Each structure stands twice: as structure tokens, then as C-alpha cells.
Amino acid sequence: MEPINQDEISHVFGVSQVYLPDLVGVDWDNLDFLGWVHPSGSQAYFVLVSPETGRLTGAILSRKPRISYRPRFEMCSLCHHVHRHNGTAMFTLPKKGTSGRHLIGKILCKDLDCSLRIRNLIEPSSYMVETLYAQARVWRMQKSIHQWLKKAKRL
Numbered sequence: 001m002e003p004i005n006q007d008e009i010s011h012v013f014g015v016s017q018v019y020l021p022d023l024v025g026v027d028w029d030n031l032d033f034l035g036w037v038h039p040s041g042s043q044a045y046f047v048l049v050s051p052e053t054g055r056l057t058g059a060i061l062s063r064k065p066r067i068s069y070r071p072r073f074e075m076c077s078l079c080h081h082v083h084r085h086n087g088t089a090m091f092t093l094p095k096k097g098t099s100g101r102h103l104i105g106k107i108l109c110k111d112l113d114c115s116l117r118i119r120n121l122i123e124p125s126s127y128m129v130e131t132l133y134a135q136a137r138v139w140r141m142q143k144s145i146h147q148w149l150k151k152a153k154r155l
Ligand SMILES: [Zn+2]
Pocket: 076, 077, 078, 079, 080, 081, 108, 109, 113, 114, 117
């Protein structure tokens, strides 16, 4: 994605209490969306360019880490990375206009670093190696994000 600054991010959310990410060293060339987690761990944010309007759009998500004391494989539903242990969290997005009554949840990489994972830029690599080429993985991920946001009326 094209680099964006903190002012643009604040503008997307239009609220003052949004926790802004540190943008130093962000690898924009390898991102399809910018995702970050509040230090409390219970909230996360993401920003991307809407394919419908061409403008930046974003969402505030509730985040619940999934801690398991037994080894367990978990797959991110956006990037399909398979984590060996405690690598995912449950993210829920309230559907616009329902005052939080209608939530749409997804199990995702706990740090929302999916864009880097599909490009194999993060170690350890997925437990399940995919033969799908990188561009197809990017396309699949973008499609899932767009579907998710559209369902929540936030695209
Ligand atoms: Zn992921």
C-alpha cells in the first residue's frame, strides 16, 4: 500500500481516542493493509484503501487472545498461515448501524501481520506450506478482507 501518516489515520477513525501506531520502519511495499494492536491487547485497528471508493477506510476491532496450554494448530482466516501455538486471536467487528448487537468475528494472526506472512517475511514460516504462488495468496487475502468489511458495512 501507499505510505500513510498519523494524521490520515486519525482522520479515518474520526475519533480522538484512537491509539496511533508507530510508523517508523513500516514496510509499506509489502502491506495490503495496516493493522496494529492497542498495548492493552484488547483492541486492534486496521486501515486500508477501499476498493469501492478508492479512499482510506478503517475499523476498530475487539481482540481476544486465544491462549491454550496444550499445543494446538491454528489457522488465520485471512492469510491462511498455520500457527503452531498461540499465534492467533479472535477479532470481532461490529456491523455498522447495529450498536454492537451484530458482531462478525474472525480468527486472525494475533498481530495482524498477515501481509508479511503471505510473503514469507516472518519467521517461523507456516506449519502448512502452501504451493499457491504469492500473488494468488495476496489476492485471496484481499478478497477475504473486502468480504469481511462489506458484510460489516465498513468498506
Ligand atoms: Zn494472518
